[in-house]
Amino acid sequence: VQRIVVVGASLAGLRCTEALRAEGFGGEVVLVGEERHGPYNRPPLSKAVLAGAAGGLELETTGERAAEWRLGVPATEVSLAARRLQLADGGELGYDGLVVATGLRPRRLPLPGPRRGRHVVRTLDDARNLAAALRPGARVTVLGASFIACEIASVAVDAGCSVTIVAPEAEPMAAVLGAELGAALRRRHEARGVEFRLGTVASKCDGGETLRAVVLSDGTDLPTDLLVEAVGCTPAVDWLEDNGLDLSDGVLCDNRLRVQGHEDVVAAGDVARFPNPLIDDVPRRVEHWTMAVDTARQAALTLLGRTPGPAGFRPLPGFWSDQAGLRIQAFGSPALADAREVVAGDLDGDVAIACHRTGRLIGAVAIGRRRDLIGLRKRLLDERSPLATT
Numbered sequence: 575v576q577r578i579v580v581v582g583a584s585l586a587g588l589r590c591t592e593a594l595r596a597e598g599f600g601g602e603v604v605l606v607g608e609e610r611h612g613p614y615n616r617p618p619l620s621k622a623v624l625a626g627a628a629g630g631l632e633l634e635t636t637g638e639r640a641a642e643w644r645l646g647v648p649a650t651e652v653s654l655a656a657r658r659l660q661l662a663d664g665g666e667l668g669y670d671g672l673v674v675a676t677g678l679r680p681r682r683l684p685l686p687g688p689r690r691g692r693h694v695v696r697t698l699d700d701a702r703n704l705a706a707a708l709r710p711g712a713r714v715t716v717l718g719a720s721f722i723a724c725e726i727a728s729v730a731v732d733a734g735c736s737v738t739i740v741a742p743e744a745e746p747m748a749a750v751l752g753a754e755l756g757a758a759l760r761r762r763h764e765a766r767g768v769e770f771r772l773g774t775v776a777s778k779c780d781g782g783e784t785l786r787a788v789v790l791s792d793g794t795d796l797p798t799d800l801l802v803e804a805v806g807c808t809p810a811v812d813w814l815e816d817n818g819l820d821l822s823d824g825v826l827c828d829n830r831l832r833v834q835g836h837e838d839v840v841a842a843g844d845v846a847r848f849p850n851p852l853i854d855d856v857p858r859r860v861e862h863w864t865m866a867v868d869t870a871r872q873a874a875l876t877l878l879g880r881t882p883g884p885a886g887f888r889p890l891p892g893f894w895s896d897q898a899g900l901r902i903q904a905f906g907s908p909a910l911a912d913a914r915e916v917v918a919g920d921l922d923g924d925v926a927i928a929c930h931r932t933g934r935l936i937g938a939v940a941i942g943r944r945r946d947l948i949g950l951r952k953r954l955l956d957e958r959s960p961l962a963t964t
């Protein structure tokens with residue numbers, strides 16, 4: 575392998591480049607990135623950056639990042655058969671190895687009405703735009719009740735805005751945390767001033783050139799100065815089309831992150847869908863910071879022809895979320911649980927929850943209760959008790 579092209583110059587792309595160098599790859603590495611910024615940390619975007627602070631954006635690096643950088647230039651298409659990548663500036667790059675690390679794009683809702691005053695939070699530019707608009711007294715409507723939606727609502731209410739979360743689900747974050755913890759967190763947000771309109775969706779925006787209100791499906795006219803769409807993301811795979819790949823949800827890979835049918839192409843980070851034997855044999859995408867790091871390293875090893883041990887690549891998923899003055903932490907796959915049990919504390923305070931599927935531990939969630947969470951994490955990693963039977 576002489577030249578490796580990494581498409582997507584963010585966390586997974588950077589960590590993959592570092593791993594290639596750390597493993598002794600001496601050829602050329604070219605990093606192609608759509609954003610004009612070099613790699614930065616995304617988690618602070620819906621937390622400190624929205625609150626007007628700059629801290630935490632810098633990505634620590636091992637210094638093993640010697641590469642040619644092409645920033646502000648998206649890849650537009652690729653021929654995997656010819657091993658040639660097309661760039662938006664008309665340039666073309668041949669490669670011997672290709673890394674797909676293009677992450678996600680925020681979903682936008684096709685709401686009729688004015689476009690001004692509508693925001694998403696995925697990039698640094700998005701977060702800075704919204705931060706500048708979060709003035710005391712502003713009426714902010716957040717569409718979605720995911721982790722990022724709740725983080726944004728939390729910062730906005732702290733900034734003195736009046737904030738309403740609108741979402742079809744019955745409780746925030748319930749798909750991952752369960753309805754009981756979701757309800758407890760809703761009450762904590764409500765105590766800090768966030769309002770919830772659950773079980774409903776936005777049907778249109780109202781106003782002339784400037785946004786005045788969001789009209790909900792239940793007929794409510796919600797006065798709104800700023801609308802934040804936090805309704806999930808779709809994988810950035812358009813540039814990979816017409817190569818016969820399974821792009822139905824990210825890019826389908828094997829357990830080693832090799833894009834199926836192509837020895838010379840790997841994927842990493844939010845865009846990669848792969849089976850993790852620690853959980854089961856179903857390929858899934860995982861949108862967590864630590865998983866981008868783990869998959870990036872494995873993708874680099876695969877490209878260099880190194881195979882994982884007989885147990886395969888078995889990373890433990892894990893994430894955190896800061897909101898309403900709390901840190902929520904989780905390991906494993908709590909979203910797959912069919913039963914949840916409070917093992918320490920209680921739902922309205924610090925709590926540790928074991929998540930089970932078909933009687934086996936599959937995930938752990940905690941607020942505080944660090945020691946209990948570490949105990950659950952250890953049990954999840956215990957080889958003698960695989961996370962799932964099916």
Ligand code: FAD
Nearest residue numbers: 582584585586608616617648649676677843844862863893
């Ligand atoms: P990304 O960081 O999305 O990077 C992909 C890059 O590829 C982007 O720079 C994009 O512009 C570029 N790109 C896309 N298409 C092209 C193309 N055609 N050509 C060239 N470049 C392209 N995780 C946690 O565990 N905890 C948290 O608290 C947390 N908070 C988050 C808050 C926010 C607001 C966001 C957005 C994410 C958060 N995450 C969190 C998730 C975490 O940041 C992601 O898992 C991580 O950024 C994934 O890294 P990635 O490199 O795979 O993708």
